Amino acid sequence: MFEQLTQLVQQYSGSAVVNNPAVPNEQNEAVISETSNSIFSGLQKIASEGGGEQLASLFSGKSPIDSSNPVVQQITQQLTGNLGEKFGLSSEASSGVASSMIPQILGSLVGKAKDSNDSSFQISDIISAISGNGGQASGIMDAISKYGTQFGLDQNGDGKVDISDAMTLGNKSGGIGGLLGKLFGK
Structure with missing residues (x-):
């Protein structure tokens, strides 16, 4: 990146x-x-x-x-x-x-x-790079979870966005990358 x-x-x-x-x-x-x-x-x-x-x-x-x-x-x-x-x-x-x-x-x-037509930057790669794949990534994911229901990311209707939503979405569009992609308009 x-x-x-x-x-x-x-x-x-x-x-x-x-x-x-x-x-x-x-x-x-x-x-x-x-x-x-x-x-x-x-x-x-x-x-x-x-x-x-x-x-x-x-x-x-x-x-x-x-x-x-x-x-x-x-x-x-x-x-x-x-x-x-x-x-x-x-x-x-x-x-x-x-x-x-x-x-x-x-x-x-x-x-x-x-931009789904531009693969030079992927939001999941950016988050991984700036967070070092550690605790900060979970903090960013917590923020995404907090606001994710507003973006239609609550795939199982339990009122929160979590790993089970990512897995459900993953079956449709690629796991956590798909979840992030959906959040950021990909």
């Missing part, structure tokens, strides 16, 4: 990094790499700190992916700090790069994850 994320960052780096006079040309690749690292580690941090509901809201498309989104805010702040600290960019330049790129990249990431 990290390689695909880096490619996505490169797509959006034109005006924010490459054509930005505040970012020295010899630092362009390093700034792009740091942007990828900050997005990935930012999503991991949110997952590890119990931000499953925020991530579920982000990936479901139920909240706007702009500067008002808490996930966008947290990752933008992290990247702004990293760019200033690691590359000596002014706070204005760092903030400009981060605030122009993060909403675009996350918006594209969510769009690709929800």
Whole structure:
């Protein structure tokens, strides 16, 4: 997933990094790499700190992916700090790069994850990657379970979304991946 994320960052780096006079040309690749690292580690941090509901809201498309989104805010702040600290960019330049790129990249990431015709990002792979397949994945799944009945994921009608729903759905469309896919519009 990290390689695909880096490619996505490169797509959006034109005006924010490459054509930005505040970012020295010899630092362009390093700034792009740091942007990828900050997005990935930012999503991991949110997952590890119990931000499953925020991530579920982000990936479901139920909240706007702009500067008002808490996930966008947290990752933008992290990247702004990293760019200033690691590359000596002014706070204005760092903030400009981060605030122009993060909403675009996350918006594209969510769009690709929800697009059934685009297999470059699968929501189940994203959750596995940012959660490390451990306890955070269950936290994100708890958030999905909490909101899943609103999305019609309660396959057995027991009032909650759990592994039995995933198994029921799995017989129809691929287990937990199918459950996540249905939640996120695949």
